[in-house]
Amino acid sequence: MATPESRRVIEINERVVGPAPPRPRTLRPRRRSDFTHMPAPILDLAVRLSSPLMMGPPLCEELIALVSHVFTEEEASAARRLGLAAGRSAASVARAERRPRHQIEPILDRLASEKRVLLASGPEDDRRYRLLPIVPGMFENVLVGQSPDSLSGWHYRFVELFEMLYETGYSAAYSERSPAAVRYLPVGKSIEAQPVALPTDRLEDVLDRFDSFAVGNCQCRIAMQSLGRGCGKPLENCAAMGRWADVAVAAGLFRKVSKAELLDIKREAESHGLVNWMMNVRHARSQCSCSCCGCCCHAMRTVSEFSAPGMIAPPSFVPRRDPAMCDNCGKCALSCPMGAIVVELAGADRDARPSNGYRRLAERCIGCGLCVLACDRRALSMIPAPERPASYRNWFSLIAHSVPGLLSASWRLRRQ
Ligand code: SF4
Ligand code: SF4
Ligand code: SF4
Structure with missing residues (x-):
């Protein structure tokens, strides 16, 4: 068995800033008869x-x-x-x-x-x-x-x-075949980058449907910190809404907060480069909202480490770059939590390079707008994505859409 090993989402190689190469999948399925000593x-x-x-x-x-x-x-x-x-x-x-x-x-x-x-x-x-x-x-x-x-x-x-x-890499195989179970919601400055976001796309508006809110510590970042691989980003921003909030508070696991406090916590999370999510269902009496990073969160790591999109809904808005304003500084690529941007740094002959030294990897982009906020030269702006992603009506619909993918992923995993 390999021991846990530290990985970076973004790498700088030969004056190119972009995603680190995918982590190799090392799963070795065994038979029950291989463990007769257990x-x-x-x-x-x-x-x-x-x-x-x-x-x-x-x-x-x-x-x-x-x-x-x-x-x-x-x-x-x-x-x-x-x-x-x-x-x-x-x-x-x-x-x-x-x-x-x-x-x-x-x-x-x-x-x-x-x-x-x-x-x-x-x-x-x-x-x-x-x-x-x-x-x-x-x-x-x-x-x-x-x-x-x-x-x-x-x-x-x-x-x-x-x-x-x-x-x-076993969970990446499921994620590749699962429906888009979570979706990104802008909350802080990234809303300015997405001025035409619909109410269903904004965390503020979604929270209006609930009257009970609670927050607790992020389990993924605690786990990474305990392995000596923490990213140092804020911990207390895992949120529950509605009945889940009441249950978590009663169990002593989360602390109760007001809607205004929760929004402040989420804005603070976003200002640290964390991405705010909700489950991708429209009608639910309870919800949760994580604030995740591409280095610790298991759902995001399937994309950032295993290059296996699936669980994350495609974005409603995507960044567009104005080449005339861009100086190929690479800050956008460094800020992207998904490793979705490749920039050839300024210095060499820009015009001779394909796509003028900037490439967005559409299959990794979740439309969070953090690259737009990182660009001092205002060379990036968010525009509506060509297709607006659908969300699931309720939990039953999400689960029903998940089953065929889970079975097919499991079949593939066992044939490895
Ligand atoms: S899903 Fe995100 S916020 Fe939730 S525990 Fe994992 S990293 Fe933390
Ligand atoms: S941060 Fe802005 S100026 Fe720098 S490479 Fe990205 S788009 Fe270009
Ligand atoms: S919007 Fe920008 S920062 Fe966010 S995932 Fe897409 S490319 Fe990366």
């Missing part, structure tokens, strides 16, 4: 977590290492009885395990409330337990509510093993 409950649980409906990786060394760290053999034995959709009671798991309920229930409760690797819901006397997908799911749940100072040695190892699994 306890059966750990293997059973790893097989469950590898389900395509959980966007799981195929059985591989990295998955087995992560599951062995997170679950003891006894915990894995109970957890392997759970599924993703329908919750199961402690009594039902106890019957399957042929053990008394009073022994099984504390195991499931510990996994749900201390390690936070299962979901528990319902009243105390009839609680239901579910498995969480590894990402998005278990990774976020384990780290939500944590700060860099509160992480234990167990968390550090969890992050390290998760990163080794992520770096195999």
Whole structure:
């Protein structure tokens, strides 16, 4: 197994500023018979977590290492009885395990409330337990509510093993075939760069639909910081709206804020080069909004590191450059969180170069406008994209559109 390795999104080579070469995909699917030395409950649980409906990786060394760290053999034995959709009671798991309920229930409760690797819901006397997908799911749940100072040695190892699994590139294969689950929304100065953005495209207007707001720490940047690869950008800007906000506050994971405070936090995030997202659904009683960077966020890293677009909606607005104003300084390419711009730096013969020394990689561009803000010479402006991206009506529609892609990605991964 390779150890987690630091990567840069942007590189400067031979006077050209542009994206770093894609990270190689190193996934090596294995058979269950390759792990005969492992306890059966750990293997059973790893097989469950590898389900395509959980966007799981195929059985591989990295998955087995992560599951062995997170679950003891006894915990894995109970957890392997759970599924993703329908919750199961402690009594039902106890019957399957042929053990008394009073022994099984504390195991499931510990996994749900201390390690936070299962979901528990319902009243105390009839609680239901579910498995969480590894990402998005278990990774976020384990780290939500944590700060860099509160992480234990167990968390550090969890992050390290998760990163080794992520770096195999397995999730990029899902992202290539998934619908556009998230979309960028301008909020701060980037709105000035996109003056004709519609109300549905502006975070301010979308927030008007909710009356409850909360913020917490970004789990991806905490994880990268714990690996010694943090980018130093602000942490407390992961936001929940509506019912999710109330639940997160009641659980002590997020703190309640007003709409005005949330907008200030999001503007501050954008001023640090973070990109503000929401889930790509129009009608929802709850929403979330992340503020992400191309170096730490798992969704953005599939683009910036693995060159695998998919989960991110195509932009409503794209940058256009006026060659007469441009001096090929490269600041726009350095500021782009997606590595979507290639600039040949001034100095050599500009007119002899193809596209006059500036190229935008359309398949990577999310239309965030950060390059426009970085350009001192006002050589860039945002213009409407040729096609306006569609959003999903509700969560059901988003999930229904996801299933065929998940199955096809899983089939391809297992044939590697
Ligand atoms: S998705 Fe973005 S804001 Fe959310 S935890 Fe990851 S990097 Fe942080
Ligand atoms: S578009 Fe602006 S920031 Fe980019 S290279 Fe030209 S002058 Fe520099
Ligand atoms: S709008 Fe500019 S900064 Fe944003 S992704 Fe596109 S090229 Fe990069």
